[in-house]
Each structure stands twice: as structure tokens, then as C-alpha cells.
Amino acid sequence: MNKNQSKIDSQLVLEFQAGNKKALVPLVRRWHKIFCDKAFWLVKDADVSKDITQDTWSTIISKITNLKDPDSFGSWALRIVYTKSLNWIKANKRAQHAFEDYKYEQDCLVIEEDSFLDEKKKQLLKTIKTLSKNQQVVIRLFYVEDYSLKEISDMLNISVGTAKSRLFHSREQLKKSLK
Numbered sequence: 001m002n003k004n005q006s007k008i009d010s011q012l013v014l015e016f017q018a019g020n021k022k023a024l025v026p027l028v029r030r031w032h033k034i035f036c037d038k039a040f041w042l043v044k045d046a047d048v049s050k051d052i053t054q055d056t057w058s059t060i061i062s063k064i065t066n067l068k069d070p071d072s073f074g075s076w077a078l079r080i081v082y083t084k085s086l087n088w089i090k091a092n093k094r095a096q097h098a099f100e101d102y103k104y105e106q107d108c109l110v111i112e113e114d115s116f117l118d119e120k121k122k123q124l125l126k127t128i129k130t131l132s133k134n135q136q137v138v139i140r141l142f143y144v145e146d147y148s149l150k151e152i153s154d155m156l157n158i159s160v161g162t163a164k165s166r167l168f169h170s171r172e173q174l175k176k177s178l179k
Contacts, residue, residue: 005030006071013070028057031074035081042085052084059084094155120178127177135170142167 009030015023035056039049059080067076128136137156141147149167153160 006074009073010070013064013067013073017065017067017070024061027073031077032057035077038078038081039085042082043088048088049085052081052088055084056081123178124174127174130177131170131173135166135173138163138166139170 009027012023012027016027032053035053036049039052039056040046043049043052056077060077067073128139131139138152141152141155142149147155149160149163152158153163156163
């Protein structure tokens, strides 16, 4: 952005801070596509970049009154887009790694089962395989990956109560089977 555009942005920010809510409309027109492009450049997903941009505008609207230097609106707003994009990437990678690790562990279990494990371990592995896929995932994430119930619920898009229930019923089935 050149100096003239920066001055226009600064004036619009000052008007918005003074109570003119209509000053936000030209700011959105000027910056929305730039925000979408920046988010897309980082996350490589058009729908996610639009969501990030919407979330960015919510943050800007709620915090613009605290912006001390209106001349810095562009860099301030782009920093919000950048931070939100990186947060999405981190959250997405962690969930993706958890599922990749789970798949790898499942493959390893097949290999380990064929090796010389004692009878209890074999029985436990066999019993775990009889559980539903949902229960197996929760057992694996909780005991092997050391995720909390809250993290599991976030990753699997289920409530914490559902994660607890799956864990409880899985343990009960394992107890019955191992007796």
C-alpha cells in the first residue's frame, strides 16, 4: 500500500473509533480480498482462508478501538490474519499427526502381535481389536498418545462426555475380557 492509501485507511480507522460505524465498509472493501489472499497463501485452502478472514474481521471490529496508531492498520490487521492462519495450521497438523500416528500404531500392533508377546498382551490386543473403531481411537489417544479428554473431544469433534463414555465402556469391556 502506498502512503496515500495508508492515509485513507488511517482516516477511516479514526472515523470508526469516533463512532462512525459506516467507516468500516470502505475498510472491508479495501482489505477483504487482501486478507483472503494472505490466508490462502498460508493455509492453501480457499474455504478455510475465507473463514480465517471472517474471524479476522471479528477480531478487528472488537479491537480496533484500542488501536493507538491508525497509520499501522494494514500491518496490524495483516498480523492478525497471519497469526490466525498459523494457529489453524498448527491445530490441523496436530490432529493430522494424531491420526497418522494412530494408523501407524495399528500397523505396528499387527506386527507385534505376531512376535513373542506374553499371553496377557496378546489377549489385550485381541480384545482391543474387538472394540468399536470409535472406542479403539479413544483408547489409543488417551493411553498411548497421552491426550486429555478435552483434546480428544476437540480432535474427534465429539463432546467431552462422549469421549469419557467411550473410554469408560472400553475399559469395562477390557476388564470383562481379561478376567
